[in-house]
Amino acid sequence: MNPRVKHLALPLGGALVATSMAGATLTGTATATSPASADPDAKTTTLTPSGNAKTIAGYWTPSRLKSAKTYVSDSTASGRLRKLGSAKGAADGRPGTVAPTGEGGKSAGRSKNVNLPITVGKVFFVDHKGQERWCSGTSVQSKFRNLVATAGHCVYDTDTNKPYDNFVFIPGYHQGKAPWGIYVGAKVNTHDDFTVYEDYDYDYAFVNVYDGVKQLPERLVDYKAYKAHVDKGGMGREEVRAVDRATYDEWTKKGGLGKVEGVDSSDQVGPQYKGAVAVAVETTKDAWSRVPGRVYGLKDDKVTFRGATLDQARWPRSGSKLETRVEHVTKAEYDAYKGPGHKHVDARGNYLVTHYSVVKYIAKTSTAKYFVFRHYVTEVAHIGRLGDNVGGQGFSWNQKLGKKVFTFGYPSYAHLDGNRPYSGHTMKWCYGKTSAAPVVAKYNAQEHQAVRCAFTPGASGGPFLLQYKNSKRTGYLNGVVSLTLDSDGNDRYDQVTTPYFNGETYGIYRHAANLWTGRLPR
Known part of the structure; x- marks a missing residue:
């Protein structure tokens, strides 16, 4: 002493x-x-x-x-x-x-x-x-x-x-x-x-x-505005909600982000199937990286590339790469995370999980689980x-x-x-x-x-x-x-x-x- x-x-x-x-x-x-x-x-x-x-x-x-x-x-x-x-x-x-x-x-x-x-x-x-x-x-x-x-x-x-x-x-x-x-x-x-x-x-x-x-007061924004805000050092948060199929459809048709879990072979259909919907299914960074070709985005229940909606004949095949989503988490959440996302810490010391998803097509009768993402930013004076x-x-x-x-x-x-x-x-x-x-x-x-x-x-x-x-x-x-x-x-x-x-x-x-x-x- x-x-x-x-x-x-x-x-x-x-x-x-x-x-x-x-x-x-x-x-x-x-x-x-x-x-x-x-x-x-x-x-x-x-x-x-x-x-x-x-x-x-x-x-x-x-x-x-x-x-x-x-x-x-x-x-x-x-x-x-x-x-x-x-x-x-x-x-x-x-x-x-x-x-x-x-x-x-x-x-x-x-x-x-x-x-x-x-x-x-x-x-x-x-x-x-x-x-x-x-x-x-x-x-x-x-x-x-x-x-x-x-x-x-x-x-x-x-x-x-x-x-x-x-x-x-x-x-x-x-x-x-x-x-x-x-x-x-x-x-x-x-x-x-x-x-x-x-x-x-x-x-x-x-x-x-x-x-x-x-x-x-917090503001609800789209993912693009959220990412730009946090990339500049601003504070934001992501909220994940489990929803029913109808809510998922409505949210994604407005341009909101979502994901679907539990998709198996019985849920999947081809892009030409009547009523087929393209959804984001998360995978690992390694599996995502091995997929050749373009990176696509999901909007309005349709796959897009560089902001342009593709017609059904040009839709990518099942398993094609989608844009990544970066989630900011606490250190405790970072340490506890066991999912497929890639964990890393940036130069500012932020704890991040990058999520990688691919395209899947499912029928509207699918029993999969649906989630939507809401993004909020906080500004200070x-x-x-x-x-x-x-x-x-x-x-x-x-x-x-x-x-x-x-x-x-x-x-x-x-x-x-x-x-x-x-x-x-x-x-x-x-x-x-x-x-x-x-x-x-x-x-x-x-x-x-x-x-x-x-x-x-x-x-x-x-x-x-x-x-x-x-x-x-x-x-x-x-x-x-x-x-x-x-x-x-x-x-x-x-x-x-x-x-x-x-x-x-x-x-x-x-x-x-x-x-x-x-x-x-x-």
Whole structure:
């Protein structure tokens, strides 16, 4: 594990002393070589290149937001946790604060007389098993109004030593909606002791995000428009529906794509058979490639070539090649796919399945199974910087224990006894005094502070806020939910903990707060 004493012995330097009074402001330039970004413990890792940001924003459709799972791994402990940690002695210098910026006229709603802050929301990501996950997070003050604070384990996988994929922040998230936009992660800033040693006394992350985008309503388009959109990096989805023969006929006569499965020798006829219909039957890439001659398309229940409808006498023989269809899938779907299509990953990292089909002729009395494809595209609009839209919480470090704080987040998972009091789709809060947290050896958590709180997992990454003003909905970030504890072993979660925010935390924050993410391409 990490030799933590090494860091406590290092001189903190004049920069911290000069900025550690209340209301300290952020200084420095946006370059990685400026004094503000020279913290030796800061590790900055790229999350998403700007060219992919809008695609990732489009990926998180309302249905995906609702179906994502709470991230439980590496965030809970249960038992009679009696030994208290050393958070009381974790301060390494004078206390300090950075003032918040707020949008006092905006609210994420009220909950038992508490105005909920729109700075708090959910972070969504795809783990390395391809599962869509979420935690909580908050916007925090920074020079370029582009910073999100969350738990380190909600951004960075210490097992693979890589950040998670498709990371976004949605402030004010409510029941699958993103009222203030979607902000794609550009860079994650962590303490080296978390990424290298998996030390949860440094389980925090500061994520620089790109300017926000807002998803426009989905549009139903034909396959040609869908393919052109996704080939340019846009987001789209394909929907497959099993239908009856009449619906299949109607859809394909309008130019829609379809396929037929289960065609056997008893279903097949020749092209001259009265009432014969040409249908697309999927085959393998290898079998498709071996078919000589032209590539045909299906339209209006007739085979076409280069857009011209062929008369029946010129129809191709059964088994002739049809145009390919490319399907965009998730990593989980990609890994699970066992069909005849060809799986591959493109240069942008998209998971694709290319489907190959050939012509078959069947009678209208066929017992085959019919499917139609609908294609939707999602476009996004630019809406500006995170901090300009929702504000940013202040920041504090080296604060005494025993201060009253609010914690906010989106708890969802059940208690250990099976009781499930939260949905995860609406923001919740706790209020209490900070105290030294129990030692959790499993995570090397020795210097955490805690508040009594019945949050269940899902709240990971949510803020601890000092001096929270109900009218302005702002306060000072003094921690992020790291662990959810059942500290007395009764199968009910009763505490949430955070790493103690000291001068080292301020160094990582200050480094991140002076980084610029650049502009999204239009």
